[in-house]
Amino acid sequence: MKNKMSKIIVVLGLAIAIFGSLFGMGTVKADNIFSIMLKDAQSNPIQTSQDIRISLWNVYKQRPEDINPDGSINTSASHYGGYQYVYTIVPDDDSYFTKSTYGLVNIDHEDFPGYPAIGPFNAYLQLEFKNHGASDTNYKIYDFVDDQPWNNVERLLVDKLASYYTLEAGPQTNWNTFVIDANNNAPTAVKLQFGETLGEFLQWSKANVRFELSDNLYVDGSVELNGKLDFNLNQMVEARLENLASAPTCDNNSKGRIFYNTTDNLPYYCNGTGWNQL
Numbered sequence: 414m415k416n417k418m419s420k421i422i423v424v425l426g427l428a429i430a431i432f433g434s435l436f437g438m439g440t441v442k443a444d445n446i447f448s449i450m451l452k453d454a455q456s457n458p459i460q461t462s463q464d465i466r467i468s469l470w471n472v473y474k475q476r477p478e479d480i481n482p483d484g485s486i487n488t489s490a491s492h493y494g495g496y497q498y499v500y501t502i503v504p505d506d507d508s509y510f511t512k513s514t515y516g517l518v519n520i521d522h523e524d525f526p527g528y529p530a531i532g533p534f535n536a537y538l539q540l541e542f543k544n545h546g547a548s549d550t551n552y553k554i555y556d557f558v559d560d561q562p563w564n565n566v567e568r569l570l571v572d573k574l575a576s577y578y579t580l581e582a583g584p585q586t587n588w589n590t591f592v593i594d595a596n597n598n599a600p601t602a603v604k605l606q607f608g609e610t611l612g613e614f615l616q617w618s619k620a621n622v623r624f625e626l627s628d629n630l631y632v633d634g635s636v637e638l639n640g641k642l643d644f645n646l647n648q649m650v651e652a653r654l655e656n657l658a659s660a661p662t663c664d665n666n667s668k669g670r671i672f673y674n675t676t677d678n679l680p681y682y683c684n685g686t687g688w689n690q691l
Contacts, residue, residue, distance in 0.1 A: 466543075470538075471533060495534075496583070603619075658674070668683055670682065
């Protein structure tokens with residue numbers, strides 16, 4: 414749904430300076446927060462009635478699963494910010510602008526009923542448009558930013574306390590605890606994924622009640638268990654028995670323990686009372 418037929422004009426100056434403050438705190442009042450220029454496939458300003466759909470998300474770029482096949486917003490999408498609103502407008506029907514600016518539409522969050530407080534979970538605004546009365550599959554999405562390093566940013570950052578850099582590419586955080594799924598609504602698993610193309614992940618499976626790793630694990634150090642190590646009938650490859658120069662204590666708590674005696678070069682197992690050669 415990426416819009417190849419429209420071009421964004423974002424009003425510079427004071428409107429940009431106050432935009433984040435208005436959306437983030439609601440303390441600055443302005444009638445026109447920013448404006449967009451609607452154009453058709455021939456780059457002519459649109460003058461007909463348009464349906465504008467506003468929605469909030471927690472990532473800057475649209476994913477295929479964000480939109481349902483019928484063109485509606487997938488409210489179950491993992492990045493959905495929990496808010497959407499549709500209204501109809503005729504471009505340039507606001508007398509604030511002269512009629513020479515056909516296609517111009519003014520966007521003000523105060524026009525959106527129930528517009529929520531903005532934070533990391535809904536920090537990006539997506540704006541789409543279509544001819545009034547057309548099916549939802551006709552919605553076109555804007556690219557709000559078209560310069561480096563954020564080419565093809567399809568959603569506008571509206572969190573005044575953040576930036577595209579800190580939300581999308583920040584190298585570090587000062588938080589001592591980083592919580593995933595803070596709203597506790599993950600349906601089957603809480604997942605930490607590494608790369609959209611790579612797609613490897615560490616997740617907590619709610620169904621299996623365990624952590625699950627999608628690929629091999631290499632540990633450069635020791636691993637200490639307080640429980641069982643279940644190989645699930647798989648092979649133990651290139652393993653060595655514990656090497657000791659003398660036998661450790663063998664009692665009921667050590668029953669089944671094995672070690673390799675480096676003095677006589679023989680392996681032993683504990684039967685609960687003493688050591689026996691394997």
